[in-house]
Amino acid sequence: MIVFDLVCPDDHRFEGWFSSSADFTEQGDRGLLTCPVCGAADIRKAPMAPAVSTRVSERQGTTDSARGKQVANIELPAELKDAFAKIAKVQAEALKKSTWVGKKFAEEVRSQHYGEKDEAPVHGKATKEEAASLAEEGIAIAPILFPMADPDELN
Ligand SMILES: [Zn+2]
Numbered sequence: 286m287i288v289f290d291l292v293c294p295d296d297h298r299f300e301g302w303f304s305s306s307a308d309f310t311e312q313g314d315r316g317l318l319t320c321p322v323c324g325a326a327d328i329r330k331a332p333m334a335p336a337v338s339t340r341v342s343e344r345q346g347t348t349d350s351a352r353g354k355q356v357a358n359i360e361l362p363a364e365l366k367d368a369f370a371k372i373a374k375v376q377a378e379a380l381k382k383s384t385w386v387g388k389k390f391a392e393e394v395r396s397q398h399y400g401e402k403d404e405a406p407v408h409g410k411a412t413k414e415e416a417a418s419l420a421e422e423g424i425a426i427a428p429i430l431f432p433m434a435d436p437d438e439l440n
Pocket of ligand 1: 322323325
């Protein structure tokens with residue numbers, strides 16, 4: 286068996302096991318390969334990940350930096366800055382009631398969802414893969430709109 290990292294047009298990455306490279310091509314041609322997250326049938330091999338150790342986070346970093354950030358060379362209007370500051374403040378208030386769990390986020394919300402732990406607000410980090418599988422399990426999570434200083438990196 287060989288394993289390929291696969292990717293759909295929406296950039297959901299997953300692994301597929303095949304008996305050979307030809308088997309991958311054949312299954313693709315017959316429309317048997319679909320994305321487990323969105324069901325898209327246009328599946329191709331993902332570019333090789335550069336490192337093995339912290340595979341997921343490295344890969345994430347690579348994709349994000351390759352995509353780039355949206356930027357502008359105009360001064361943002363003061364109202365917009367004020368609005369952002371207001372939202373950031375509201376977000377900070379909301380997060381005060383929540384506990385930072387870092388990379389254990391997925392594990393934590395899963396235990397709460399399945400009743401292994403009492404429900405409590407938490408925030409932390411989730412990879413795209415983790416976010417996708419939580420969504421599949423019907424666990425609602427929301428992105429933090431304004432990135433904040435990462436408590437794991439403050440030391
Ligand atoms: Zn997909």
